[in-house]
Amino acid sequence: MPPPDVSGADDLPLVVDLDGTLIKTDLLVETASSFLIEQPWRAGSLLGWLAAGRSTLKARLAQDTRVELASLPYNEELLAWLRAEKQRGRRLVLATASHQTLADGVAGHLGLFDEVLGSDAATNLKSHAKRDALVARYGERGYEYVGNDWPDVAIWRGAATAHVVSRSPRLIAAARQHGNLGRVMGDGRLSPLAGLLRAMRPHQWLKNLLVLMPLLAAHQYGDALSVMHALLALVVFSLTASSVYLLNDLVDVGDDRHHARKRRRPFASGQLSLAAGWLAWPLLLAAGAGLAALALPPRFLGALAVYFALTLGYSFRLKQVPVVDVLSLAALYTLRIVAGAFAVSVELSFWLLSFSMFVFLSLAFIKRYSELHAARQAGQSQPLRGRGYVQQDLELVSSLGSNAGYIAVLVLAFYIQDARTARLYAHPTLIWLACPLMLYWISRAWLIAHRGQMHDDPIVFALKDRVSWVVGALLAGVFVLARAL
Missing domain, CATH: 3.40.50.1000 (HAD superfamily/HAD-like)
Structure with a gap:
């Protein structure tokens, strides 16, 4: 031609x-x-x-x-x-x-x-x-x-x-x-460093504070070596979690581009090259695992490996299976506590693990409820993209999630009666004050979710919510008083 x-x-x-x-x-x-x-x-x-x-x-x-x-x-x-x-x-x-x-x-x-x-x-x-x-x-x-x-x-x-x-x-x-x-x-792209830092979600590192819970629950915060190990475990989990976030966003990039909020993530929006993600996530994982192998007990490294394996399973398959997905999310939070106990070599608390599993199961159900509610409000009748839930599940998800939250408070009440609690606290009965605080916070979170005002990540919502900070401060005060008085 x-x-x-x-x-x-x-x-x-x-x-x-x-x-x-x-x-x-x-x-x-x-x-x-x-x-x-x-x-x-x-x-x-x-x-x-x-x-x-x-x-x-x-x-x-x-x-x-x-x-x-x-x-x-x-x-x-x-x-x-x-x-x-x-x-x-x-x-x-x-x-x-x-x-x-x-x-x-x-x-x-x-x-x-x-x-x-x-x-x-x-x-x-x-x-x-x-x-x-x-x-x-x-x-x-x-x-x-x-x-x-x-x-x-x-x-x-x-x-x-x-x-x-x-x-x-x-x-x-x-x-x-x-x-x-x-x-x-303009090309609408961030610098590689800025885009990578945003994709690593440093604000989510606050979730890894859970690795400090065993140190605090066992009252070992006066032991300098234990504190150092706990802080190092926090760094390791932050590096590992960021590697997981990068990999998960790479896997989810197609679904994220159809999501009202997630489409603005660096990979989905094109602000950061997918190639940068494929290069960065193994390096972050290797850095975290290397630090753990050099300075922390082998059991901690084992817990970290289980955490990463479960996140892989969640990213590639488990998040598409109803109920299994929220159980996996709750287990990932609880594994942080398990790893924290291994890092400072303290005995795992049955009550702490049970409380963690139920409270984070409730929050995971809030996450799915918020996604389903937003889809219903937008007039979408098809199943959630990349998930296994349909609109008919909305009411059941609400029921299961709120019940899990209240069971967490029941576990807290049983903890007060445990003999080991009496040895750790001068006045363990004061911990009863934590029960109405938790009941209020969980009920309020579900009320906000029902009104369609909940961020699709309830942890992010809690970090930005003033009432949650006040409740958290009051809870900390209750445990300090029970210990000190």
Whole structure:
């Protein structure tokens, strides 16, 4: 097909890159990530395909994986401009190093492009290869090009106008050197460090304070070595938990893009590359396990291994099984307490473990109830995406969750009567005051959930809720008084 005849700047085709430009992610990384999640036993195949060339790798991944193209994080600023240009009658061309099949899918979803050029099993349409293809098709300076990265510099050199989607001053300066700089738009991405820190969810590290509970419950806070071990266990669990958050978000990225709040997470929103997550989570896990192996008892390392194994099971399968999912979440919280006891070498308290299991089971049910309630309010009748619950489960989830919370208070009441409690506290009967406080807090949490005002993570809600902080302070005061008076 001969190159089209172009006679003026307004008639020049506007050629748009896909990865990192039209979308805030990279389809090669998206398909590779999907492949690893869906078929981890075939991970070695990626190296074989890569050895045969990037074109082969892209072709095989496009064939063996499924990416939901409609939910990808698109650059809305660029899309708005492209739609305006399309309305003016501009010819739009999608030219990408991604495989032709994926490029056709994106173009079909958007309905904007008159022509689509992509890679195939023989050609990787990137940098100079893309420039040569465009020049052969439209002539030197016969097109405008929208790109976002250093491989696009060669393409801008042959374009009539270079449009840049990036915040990098160096890249913008490189595009300007050719004297054809056009529009400059943001790419909507965070710096790798900022994005990674956000994805690690440092605010969630407060949950790991549970590893300090055995130290406090056994009143060993005067022992410097025990305190040091407990604090080190806190650091280890924070590193391990962050590695789990990264892996879980990589696994859940497709579902998160359909969630009202989770779609803003770094991986789902395209603010952070999936490749950074695949690199970071094993490093965080290795750092945590290494610290534990060097400085903490072997039993703690065993508990940490069980915790990580359970999180893997939860991420890949258990979260899709009703009731098993919330039991798994409650067990993950309780494992923090078990590991904390192993870290400071104190005897595990049956009452503390029982209380933890029931109270966190109640909170896990609140999490599922809030998701179901939000779906009902939004008029969604289908099952929760990525979960095993349907709308008919809403009332049962509420009943099971509130009952679990009240059983936790009953366990606390039984703890007061235990003989070991009498040895630990001067006036254990004062601990009875904790029961109405817990009853109030659990009842209030469920009341807020029923009103649809609960954050879908009740732990995050509690950390931001002033009343929860007041109740927590009063509970701490009750135990201090029972010990001191």
